[in-house]
Amino acid sequence: RLHRYIADSRRDFLHKTSTKIAKNHSLIYVEDLKVSNMSASASGTKESPGKNVRQKSGLNRSILDQGWYSFFRMLSYKLKQRGGKLIKVDPRNTSRTCPRCGLVSAENRKSQATFACIGCGFRSNADEVGAINVLRAGRARLACGMSGAVRPLSAGTQRDRLQH
Numbered sequence: 001r002l003h004r005y006i007a008d009s010r011r012d013f014l015h016k017t018s019t020k021i022a023k024n025h026s027l028i029y030v031e032d033l034k035v036s037n038m039s040a041s042a043s044g045t046k047e048s049p050g051k052n053v054r055q056k057s058g059l060n061r062s063i064l065d066q067g068w069y070s071f072f073r074m075l076s077y078k079l080k081q082r083g084g085k086l087i088k089v090d091p092r093n094t095s096r097t098c099p100r101c102g103l104v105s106a107e108n109r110k111s112q113a114t115f116a117c118i119g120c121g122f123r124s125n126a127d128e129v130g131a132i133n134v135l136r137a138g139r140a141r142l143a144c145g146m147s148g149a150v151r152p153l154s155a156g157t158q159r160d161r162l163q164h
């Protein structure tokens with residue numbers, strides 16, 4: 001009974017939150033988190049024990065607790081019903097790329113909270129940097145998918161254009 005109560009409460013929270021967000025935004029960009037990868041065991045093997053096991057297990061718990069998969073699914077259909085869109089972007093390097101100079105380095109990420117570019121010295125909150133990079137990647141993806149403007153021409157199209 002307790003498990004059902006917790007599950008119902010979580011579902012209710014996810015529904016209310018996704019409805020509220022979908023009502024107030026038409027375009028939402030999110031990292032396409034591979035939830036199953038992220039929640040994989042961090043304990044590693046006997047030969048190569050996992051790093052940050054304690055932090056990782058805490059992260060696993062919070063990812064699973066918050067039900068990201070259900071949340072994104074709800075958000076996606078609620079946006080669609082209102083003519084909006086949820087756009088997922090590749091999460092690679094979103095936390096390591098400097099939004100000022102573009103340098104990609106694991107060393108840019110000083111800690112969970114701090115981003116400090118080793119190239120140009122740009123400093124900011126790591127979550128804000130991640131959000132900027134997700135927004136840029138999402139806009140690029142949207143522009144590409146909608147207009148085809150940055151798609152390379154196929155060989156046939158290119159030949160046709162050259163002839164005319």
Ligand SMILES: [Zn+2]
Pocket residue numbers: 098099100101102103117118119120121122
């Ligand atoms: Zn930089």
